[in-house]
Amino acid sequence: MKKKSLSSFFEEYLARESLFIDRNVLLPSYTPENISHRDKEVKQIASILAPVLKQEKPSNIFIYGNTGTGKTLTIKHIINNINLIASDRNIQLKTIYSNCKLKKVADTEYRLIAHLSSFFGRSIPPTGLPTDEVYKIFYDSVEKEKSTLLLVLDEIDQLITKTGDDILYNLTRINEDLKHSQISIIGISNDTTFMENIDTRVKSSLSEEDVFFSPYNALEIQNILKERASKAFKENTVEPGVIEKCAAYAAREHGDARKAIELLRVSGEIAERNKNKTISLDHIDEAEEKLEKEKIFDVVKTQPKQFQAVLFSIISIKTNSLAAYTGEIYDFYKKLCFKIGLRPLTQRRVSDIIREFELMGIINTKTISKGRYGRTRDISLSVSSSVIPLTKKILEDELILN
DNA sequence: AGGTATTCACATGAAACTATTCTCTGAGTTAGG
DNA sequence: TAACTCAGAGAATAGTTTCATGTGAATACCTGT
Numbered sequence: 001m002k003k004k005s006l007s008s009f010f011e012e013y014l015a016r017e018s019l020f021i022d023r024n025v026l027l028p029s030y031t032p033e034n035i036s037h038r039d040k041e042v043k044q045i046a047s048i049l050a051p052v053l054k055q056e057k058p059s060n061i062f063i064y065g066n067t068g069t070g071k072t073l074t075i076k077h078i079i080n081n082i083n084l085i086a087s088d089r090n091i092q093l094k095t096i097y098s099n100c101k102l103k104k105v106a107d108t109e110y111r112l113i114a115h116l117s118s119f120f121g122r123s124i125p126p127t128g129l130p131t132d133e134v135y136k137i138f139y140d141s142v143e144k145e146k147s148t149l150l151l152v153l154d155e156i157d158q159l160i161t162k163t164g165d166d167i168l169y170n171l172t173r174i175n176e177d178l179k180h181s182q183i184s185i186i187g188i189s190n191d192t193t194f195m196e197n198i199d200t201r202v203k204s205s206l207s208e209e210d211v212f213f214s215p216y217n218a219l220e221i222q223n224i225l226k227e228r229a230s231k232a233f234k235e236n237t238v239e240p241g242v243i244e245k246c247a248a249y250a251a252r253e254h255g256d257a258r259k260a261i262e263l264l265r266v267s268g269e270i271a272e273r274n275k276n277k278t279i280s281l282d283h284i285d286e287a288e289e290k291l292e293k294e295k296i297f298d299v300v301k302t303q304p305k306q307f308q309a310v311l312f313s314i315i316s317i318k319t320n321s322l323a324a325y326t327g328e329i330y331d332f333y334k335k336l337c338f339k340i341g342l343r344p345l346t347q348r349r350v351s352d353i354i355r356e357f358e359l360m361g362i363i364n365t366k367t368i369s370k371g372r373y374g375r376t377r378d379i380s381l382s383v384s385s386s387v388i389p390l391t392k393k394i395l396e397d398e399l400i401l402n
Numbered sequence: 403a404g405g406t407a408t409t410c411a412c413a414t415g416a417a418a419c420t421a422t423t424c425t426c427t428g429a430g431t432t433a434g435g
Numbered sequence: 436t437a438a439c440t441c442a443g444a445g446a447a448t449a450g451t452t453t454c455a456t457g458t459g460a461a462t463a464c465c466t467g468t
Contacts, residue, residue, distance in 0.1 A: 110447060127447045128425030326412065346452060367413070371461025374411025
């Protein structure tokens with residue numbers, strides 16, 4: 001009986017007409033043919049990089065701007081084009097794109113170099129070797145290649161803040177030693193203030209050229225969305241006002257186009273699942289809520305026990321009183337640990353954990369001084385109150401399950 | 403009243419420690435010639 | 436004697452702890468009026 005209904009469900013699913021032509025167009029991994037509203041930047045970067053086609057070393061570039069302003073997209077687009085021409089004309093050129101945020105791939109000095117070496121077919125063990133050794137392997141493989149190397153380091157700020165600026169220094173120094181090859185570094189950063197606090201020597205060598213990506217305004221996001229929507233959805237499936245609303249949402253988030261596109265995609269998915277023929281404004285609201293829920297549930301479930309315990313403490317205190325301070329949370333947390341048989345961490349560590357939750361965007365904190373009564377952080381939840389009870393429930397389950 | 407010094411309750415920073423995972427090396431062992 | 440095994444040294448890394456220093460403003464304490 002059940003089997004039958006299930007198969008009929010699939011039948012129906014297949015028979016139903018999809019709203020999408022190509023869902024991939026709305027995924028973050030999609031690279032469009034041409035990039036709108038970034039002509040100036042494309043031209044600028046292209047002219048800086050053009051010398052590689054004459055076997056000359058282009059300047060290092062530092063690209064910065066907020067998330068979702070098309071930095072990665074633009075650079076990938078340009079790199080693709082250069083690669084095409086280079087292979088056409090038989091020009092010795094190798095480009096490597098590496099995202100420094102990816103855990104276990106390129107988020108430390110050792111791993112970054114190991115990762116880069118892997119592009120030359122050298123596999124390097126995840127640990128055990130001295131870092132110098134890894135540098136040597138990298139150096140040798142680059143030297144043997146006898147070509148120009150364009151190195152794109154995305155989210156380079158993450159790498160530098162985590163491991164210090166030696167890497168950049170070492171990389172630029174390797175370049176000086178190379179005889180038959182040369183390396184150009186293209187650093188991409190989401191943090192617009194990042195350049196201010198790194199070593200001046202490194203600074204001047206990395207940012208021989210600067211390119212700034214300003215946030216898209218609402219109108220530009222609308223255009224981008226329209227373009228994507230026309231490729232992703234069938235005709236007349238998007239109700240009027242939908243694009244505008246998505247754009248407005250993203251403009252609120254500092255012109256983050258990625259978010260707008262994601263919102264549109266999820267709206268489409270919801271509409272399709274509800275068997276609606278069109279995507280309406282209500283679907284966007286639903287999508288927005290769904291995205292927020294997913295964000296927090298993901299975090300909650302994947303965090304280690306200690307983090308969960310801290311978050312649970314925050315939520316518990318927050319639901320009982322208006323203000324939550326570090327001290328109270330730590331007390332609650334310690335009792336909680338005792339109850340569930342967890343070894344409590346020091347307050348120092350818990351303080352860091354709280355900070356990390358803030359970085360994840362789950363809570364907001366504000367350091368305040370209560371004068372004679374000390375200094376602390378005022379902690380508030382930054383997720384909508386509708387998801388809190390459920391989050392608390394999930395945390396409870398996770399914690400008790402040991 | 404007005405000004406200055408204290409003081410609280412943490413924040414923030416740096417260094418050191420712990421545990422885990424992994425490679426490399428070289429001594430000892432084994433099996434075949 | 437060559438091949439193999441296996442323990443120990445050395446690395447990288449994540450997650451902490453320990454120690455040290457910093458900090459903003461409500462109060463306590465003066466001072467002179």
